[in-house]
Amino acid sequence: MILKELWVRDMAGRKKWEQLLRIVGVVGPALITVNAGNDAGGIATYASIGANYGYKMLWGLLIITIALAVIQEMNARMAVVTGKGLSDLIREEFGVGWTLFAMVTLLVANIGVVMGDFAGVASSMELFGIPRYISVPVMAFLVWYLVLRGTYERVEKVFLVFTLFFFAYIFSAFLAKPSWGEVGKAVITPTLELNRPFLLTFIGMIGTTITPYMQFYLQSSIAEKRISWKDYFYEKVDVYFSAIWGELVAFFIIISTAATLYVAGISVDSAAEAALALKPLAGEFAFLLFGLGLFGASVLATAIIPLSTTYAICEAFGWERGVNYSFREAPVFFGLYTAIIVLGAAVVLIPSLSLFKIMVVTQQIAGILSPIILIFMIKLVNNPRVMGEHVNTRLQNVIAWLTVLFIIFLTLTLVLVQGLGL
Amino acid sequence: MASISEMYVSELLGNPVIDPTGERVGKVTDIGINDVQPYPAVTFLAIRRGKETYYLDFRFVNLANRQIFAVSKKVKNLPLEKTEPRVVWLKENILDKQIFDMMGSKVVRVNDIKLAYLEGVVRAVAVDISFLGILRRLRLAGFFSRLAALFDKKLREELIAWEYIKSIHKDTAGLQLSVTQESLKDLHPSDLAEILSQLNYRDSGNLLRTLDDEMVAEALGEMDADFSAALLENLDDERVSEILDEMSADDITDFLKDLPEYRRARFLALLDREDKEEVEDLLKYDDETAGGLMTTEMITLREEMTAQETIEHLRQVAPEAETIYYLYVVNNEEKLVGVVSLRDLIVAPPDTPIRDIMHRKVIRVTDDMNAARVADVIAKYNLLAVPVVDAEGHLLGIITVDDIIDTLYKHQRRH
Secondary structure (H helix, E strand, O other), rough: HHHHHHHHHOOOOOOHHHHHHHHHHHHHHHHHHHHHHHHHHHHHHHHHHHHHHOOOOOOHHHHHHHHHHHHHHHHHHHHHHHHHOOHHHHHHHHHHHHHHHHHHHHHHHHHHHHHHHHHHHHHHHHOOOOOHHHHHHHHHHHHHHHHHHOHHHHHHHHHHHHHHHHHHHHHHHHOOOHHHHHHHHHHHHHOOOOOOOHHHHHHHHHHHHHHHHHHHHHHHHHHHHHHHHHHHHHHHHHHHHHHHHHHHHHHHHHHHHHHHHHHHOOOOEEEEEEEHHHHHHHHHHHHHHHHHHHHHHHHHHHHHHHHHHHHHHHHOOOOOOOOOOOOOOOOHHHHHHHHHHHHHHHHHHHOOOOOOHHHHHHHHHHHHHHHHHHHHHHHHHHOOOHHOOOOHHHHHHHHHHHHHHHHHHHHHHHHHHHHHOO | HHHEEEEEEHHOOOOOEOOOOOOHHHHHHHHOOOOOOOEEEEEEEEEEEEEEEEEEEEHHHEEEOOOOOEOOOOOOOOOEEEEOOEEEEEHHHHHHOHHHHHHOOOEEOOOEEEEEEOOOEEEEEEEEHHHHHHHHOOHHHHHHHHHHOOOOOOOOOOEEEEEHEEOOOOOOOOOOOOOOOHHHHHHHHHHHHHHHOOHHHHHHHHHHHHHHOOEEEEEHHHOOHHHHHHHOOOHHHHHHHHHHHHHHHHHHHHHHOOOHHHHHHHHHHHOHHHHHHHHHHHHHHOOOOHHHHHHHOOOOOOOOOHHHHHHHHHHHHHHHHHOOEEEEOOOOOOOOEEEEEHHHHHHHOOOOEEHHHOOOOOOOOOOOOEHHHHHHHHHOOOOEEEEEEOOOOOEEEEEEEEHHHHHHHHHHOOO
């Protein structure tokens, strides 16, 4: 249906295949971003939502999908109109102080996400009997080295293929024969439990989807593509389609874990338990499928996030950046990049910490921090000096602000519940 | 006065403005400068008073010390304008933005701006791009300087003099902040290409608009195709066609070759007829062959021309040609019959015919020859350029040693 729409638009004198090439050229950044968002933390969060709460949070996922689509469209629009990355815009419009605040927020959230992903590396490898003390240092070094050498792109495809294994959840969800009536009802019936685990899990679900790093990453990758305003329609298609696609995968992970683990009363505390949800489809191969998928997704994220975080921060403060520089020319860039990886990997090596917990908790931190970056974004996208006539519509503003207020509301409720000892 | 002969914008913004009776006029939110070169003078202040912003001519203002702006009249007598004067605002247009450092040939971010008394007037003299500048903005400079002193280090400001910066911000890109056009001319095309690639495309577009066609053409020759195309796609047809006019056919071809067909069409349509035919011919060749590497902009001579005539001829055509060290001689059928080096030509008596000084045995390559073989030929005979001929011996173009180096270098990096 989308394709048909594309054919009809802007066909004046252009051949069909030319049109298609144009679309392929534009579509992409959002899809990659959303896919990267379904990383270790995402998988773990969705699996534990399904296993612990059944279908109860599905309504939230629907709302998040809408919020994600609106927010990512704002990023895409800012990228196309200004040609600048988000940190660039924050610096130019808000000055040094606010930039520092935004960048510290981004750094804290992202170090967390990187920890979650190294925990993903560790727990996927543990499924194959490789202890984390070997897998994490080895992968951390490998990613660090390959990305800096610029040879990472060649191996990227392998990890991308691994992530396709997560599509197994879609089939598994159907094979588990969930009660679709119940699923449908849960999607449209908001339920909120006023206790700490529920609220935290819910915030984690938001945090893993509307995570701060994605906004920076998406906006720079679209800005880099130099898409002109007349091709913006296609980028919008990319953004909306990706939001739905990414959340569809999440949707099926929740359903398949709910239909298998929740029903059986198994709460997910480890990767091995999360893999159980794939049993209806893969039987004994469930571990293999889940393990490789988790590994691929985690490695992808550890390669993308430290680098894009470092870029964003160096861009904001005007430091030399890029893997083409030498360490002497760009000490901050290399230092920060290395520190994020080392820190992310080191925490995972603390013996007493549960890997699964790291994956889930780091998403919750990202969720609590996400309104900060969102507020910067809403301010920017409504500034006519930045956006000209392409400021937000009233509807976009309502959705964006409701998202921010909702996350803040959840956080405050959490604090309140915590204080009252509920 | 020495103590306040130099100051930073970060120390001044937000400070109060006070009249002779001590009444507060408001606080300074921005500082406007004129376009005097090389060091523009401060001409206006933007002042926040209550909820309104007013603009005050700087002639009424004295800098009493670093903290306070004193005005010479009572508040009620001050001409506080509500309409914004047309000036460059230091905070809105320069601070925190990326500018273009022409000494270092790179894009940097402005962390602070230095003002100084010059010829009795407060002027903007430099931008600070150092980490110290960031700390100063955060009011942490003192603390960190003392901290650094403990380790026997000194945090230093990193200043770029005003005459060497160029604004690329969209509202002021057209404004000449200083003698920029002149200094830009001194930039090597490769450096300009690098600068353009460091900028986001709006800013690079703005910068392009202020450069002359020839410079842009040369810079485009140094960039990869995707990037050149993106830059050109944001310019209007007329400008694009002027720029393409300045580019050599082989540079245009290199650039078009890497573009998908649907993006090529617009550029091909904008070429003049002669260029278009040449480019279309060149596009047929594979990148990895002599035909794909060659340029068609060479100097050809006839056997019967004299040395003197040839030198006259060179004066006219040399600016367009890729190299003038080798001059190729063709017969009536455009077949390659000889070569004359610039040295041969200059040492020959003026009325010697070319026929008598040319070398008839010309090292040449055919248009379908593999690029690596071409490199071998150039290396073996120590040539600066080698002519390319077709199967019948017609001269098609030349390959210069720098084209070959580019190709080999790209290869090496890929493997």
